Amino acid sequence: xxxxxxxxxxxxxxxxxxxxxxxxxxxxxxxxxxxxxxxxxxxxxxxxxxxxxxxxxxxxxxxxxxxxxxxxxxxxxxxxxxxxxxxxxxxxxxxxxxxxxxxxxxxxxxxxxxxxxxxxxxxxxxxxxxxxxxxxxxxxxxxxxxxxxxxxxxxxxxxxxxxxxxxxxxxxxxxxxxxxxxxxxxxxxxxxxxxxxxxxxxxxxxxxxxxxxxxxxxxxxxxxxxxxxxxxxxxxxxxxxxxxxxxxxxxxxxxxxxxxxxxxxxxxxxxxxxxxxxxxxxxxxxxxxxxxxxxxxxx
Amino acid sequence: xxxxxxxxxxxxxxxxxxxxxxxxxxxxxxxxxxxxxxxxxxxxxxxxxxxxxxxxxxxxxxxxxxxxxxxxxxxxxxxxxxxxxxxxxxxxxxxxxxxxxxxxxxxxxxxxxxxxxxxxxxxxxxxxxxxxxxxxxxxxxxxxxxxxxxxxxxxxxxxxxxxxxxxxxxxxxxxxxxxxxxxxxxxxxxxxxxxxxxxxxxx
Numbered sequence: 001x002x003x004x005x006x007x008x009x010x011x012x013x014x015x016x017x018x019x020x021x022x023x024x025x026x027x028x029x030x031x032x033x034x035x036x037x038x039x040x041x042x043x044x045x046x047x048x049x050x051x052x053x054x055x056x057x058x059x060x061x062x063x064x065x066x067x068x069x070x071x072x073x074x075x076x077x078x079x080x081x082x083x084x085x086x087x088x089x090x091x092x093x094x095x096x097x098x099x100x101x102x103x104x105x106x107x108x109x110x111x112x113x114x115x116x117x118x119x120x121x122x123x124x125x126x127x128x129x130x131x132x133x134x135x136x137x138x139x140x141x142x143x144x145x146x147x148x149x150x151x152x153x154x155x156x157x158x159x160x161x162x163x164x165x166x167x168x169x170x171x172x173x174x175x176x177x178x179x180x181x182x183x184x185x186x187x188x189x190x191x192x193x194x195x196x197x198x199x200x201x202x203x204x205x206x207x208x209x210x211x212x213x214x215x216x217x218x219x220x221x222x223x224x225x226x227x228x229x230x231x232x233x234x235x236x237x238x239x240x241x242x243x244x245x246x247x248x249x250x251x252x253x254x255x256x257x258x259x260x261x262x263x264x265x266x267x268x269x270x271x272x273x274x275x276x277x278x279x280x281x282x283x284x285x286x287x288x289x290x291x292x293x294x295x296x297x298x299x
Numbered sequence: 300x301x302x303x304x305x306x307x308x309x310x311x312x313x314x315x316x317x318x319x320x321x322x323x324x325x326x327x328x329x330x331x332x333x334x335x336x337x338x339x340x341x342x343x344x345x346x347x348x349x350x351x352x353x354x355x356x357x358x359x360x361x362x363x364x365x366x367x368x369x370x371x372x373x374x375x376x377x378x379x380x381x382x383x384x385x386x387x388x389x390x391x392x393x394x395x396x397x398x399x400x401x402x403x404x405x406x407x408x409x410x411x412x413x414x415x416x417x418x419x420x421x422x423x424x425x426x427x428x429x430x431x432x433x434x435x436x437x438x439x440x441x442x443x444x445x446x447x448x449x450x451x452x453x454x455x456x457x458x459x460x461x462x463x464x465x466x467x468x469x470x471x472x473x474x475x476x477x478x479x480x481x482x483x484x485x486x487x488x489x490x491x492x493x494x495x496x497x498x499x500x501x502x
Contacts, residue, residue: 009319014314018360019363022359025359025479028326029492030494033422058322059322061323117331142421146419181475215330217494218331219447
């Protein structure tokens, strides 16, 4: 603990934590409602997950195990730096394994591995107001939420259909929480929306620049908005992960060369690595290497 | 022991980690209504404030949050001095001004709708009630359902306010406005957020 003596545990001062903790409790009590909070300057720029970091800093304790992902990956800049931040200021254990984490801070994905009741998922949110691009005035959007007046959102989805023949929104797909508040699930692909529905894990959302915290308690209805004749659908992929062969997961396109070569791989790196360790492999997996490595110890 | 000494003793010994422990218990209880979260005795407030309720107040209250005390607590100078010293929270003049309300005698408490309910635009501006109860299992059973509860859950705090089930139904109907309740029992706590519905009550 000596190496963190110059900071308060988890960086934030205690009064800030209390303020954020009170906001979290209100958020849980009013699922989907955006609770205003006095967001602080953090030692990283807005847009890098300051909202999620403040939520995590307010709930984390010395016994927690933290996982941080950015677009599903544990090894990208945002994930690495936030993980290092909490290692330094809170001295907590960190992991990349979904199943071992007690707190998972995420930017734009929900892990493929099912979450359990002992886990808290903390989302980093850039624009918490789902109606913001339809109505720029906060006074108006607040009134629309108060009056449960969400016609504008349905008009937006309808215009998608009129223009493209289908609902063209693919990420930050609006959801209705417990039949009341329309909520922005943060810019996760709509592929992940069904995972929010009646999840056994508590889901907390922090928007640092916009100064809002909201929450979805466990076992809460989260329904993606749609129409009877244009029901909500998630993305599907016509091929499995090129490295681990997994189907029914969200894939990222990776460019391989400048001749149009590309492959689709799991966006969830932990999930992909786990599957490969278990012996699954896709058509572009370096099989020969794996086979050699597997043989070596025996020799 | 004089009031000055009483008011200084009995706070968190590890303010940072104790507050986090208490908050996580409250957060888990609020996210999973009806579950009983164990809480070791980590605050020693003067009676009639209980250790659990005192710990909840220390974890959540500060100079931003006016507290309302029910008459038994209001009558006790040492409780007021202790809360004032450890939290710095001002006392609310009326229940409607309070961010938190500490209720030592829930049976005789004022009606739920007398507390701050929030507004339709800002439903978070409501009072969180901290009710001191003897335990969470010996009273009339409350069958709960709603967000945070997979199917149903059960809790049975004794000495709840008069016509509680009816009052709570009205609290549900005010959603998204309404009050939330933290039930502070010796060694444990449970929560009833405004979304929780009480299905039926056995005699």
